[in-house]
Amino acid sequence: SQTIHQWPATLVQPVGSPLSLECTVEGTSNPNLYWYRQAAGRGLQLLFYSVGIGQISSEVPQNLSASRPQDRQFILSSKKLLLSDSGFYLCAWSVWGTGNTIYFGEGSWLTVV
Amino acid sequence: AQSVSQHNHHVILSEAASLELGCNYSYGGTVNLFWYVQYPGQHLQLLLKYFSGDPLVKGIKGFEAEFIKSKFSFNLRKPSVQWSDTAEYFCAVNFNYGQNFVFGPGTRLSVLP
Numbered sequence: 585s586q587t588i589h590q591w592p593a594t595l596v597q598p599v600g601s602p603l604s605l606e607c608t609v610e611g612t613s614n615p616n617l618y619w620y621r622q623a624a625g626r627g628l629q630l631l632f633y634s635v636g637i638g639q640i641s642s643e644v645p646q647n648l649s650a651s652r653p654q655d656r657q658f659i660l661s662s663k664k665l666l667l668s669d670s671g672f673y674l675c676a677w678s679v680w681g682t683g684n685t686i687y688f689g690e691g692s693w694l695t696v697v
Numbered sequence: 698a699q700s701v702s703q704h705n706h707h708v709i710l711s712e713a714a715s716l717e718l719g720c721n722y723s724y725g726g727t728v729n730l731f732w733y734v735q736y737p738g739q740h741l742q743l744l745l746k747y748f749s750g751d752p753l754v755k756g757i758k759g760f761e762a763e764f765i766k767s768k769f770s771f772n773l774r775k776p777s778v779q780w781s782d783t784a785e786y787f788c789a790v791n792f793n794y795g796q797n798f799v800f801g802p803g804t805r806l807s808v809l810p
Contacts, residue, residue: 616796618798627787627800627801627802627803628741628787628800628803630797630798630800633796633797635796674740674741678796678798680794680796684729684791684794685729685731685743685746686731686789686791686798687743688733688740688741688742689740690739690740691739691740
C-alpha cells in the first residue's frame with residue numbers, strides 16, 4: 585500500500601533563516617505531488633504541484649520554492665523565512681486517472697519567530 | 698475559475714443531532730468529489746468520495762454524501778453526531794481528472810457532549 589512521509593513534524597525558525605521540508609511517497613510510481621499551506625482558521629492553499637521529476641508548477645507568488653529531485657521526493661524550501669510563512673504545511677500525492685484521489689501526509693507545523 | 702464553496706464556517710451541535718454540511722462547486726465538466734476530515738492537530742483524512750454511479754455515497758464513521766448534479770452540490774450528512782466528530786471538514790473537487798484538486802474553505806464542527 586502507499587504511504588507518505590513528511591518531516592520535520594514541527595519546527596520553530598527565526599525570521600531570515602532558511603527552510604527545508606521534505607516529503608517522500610512509497611508504494612507508487614510517478615505520482616503527482618503537492619504542497620499545501622493551511623493558515624490558522626483558513627482553508628487549504630495550493631502552493632506547488634509537480635507531475636514529474638523537475639516539473640514544478642507554482643500557484644501563488646511567494647517566498648517559497650519547491651523541487652522534485654526524485655520521482656517520489658518533494659521538497660519545500662525558502663532561503664529567508666518571513667513571519668507570514670508560519671502555518672501548517674501539508675504534502676500530498678495523487679495518481680492520474682479516473683480514480684484520482686489526493687492523499688495527505690501528516691503535516692509540518694512551522695512557526696517563524 | 699473553478700471554485701468550491703462551503704455554506705457554513707462553524708457549526709455547533711449537540712450529541713445525537715443530525716448533521717448536514719453544504720458544498721457547492723462551480724461548473725467545470727466532469728467532476729470527482731471528496732470530503733476530508735481534519736481532527737484537531739492532525740492531517741486531512743479521506744471520509745468519502747464520489748466518482749460515478751449511485752449519487753448517494755457512504756463513507757467511514759457513518760457519514761454519507763449526496764451528489765446532486767443539477768445543483769452542483771455534494772452535501773455531507775450524518776444522522777447522529779458524536780463528540781468525537783468534532784473536527785474541520787473540507788469538500789474538494791477534482792475537475793476533468795486533472796492534477797488539481799480544489800478545496801473549499803472548510804467547516805468547523807463542534808459537537809457538545
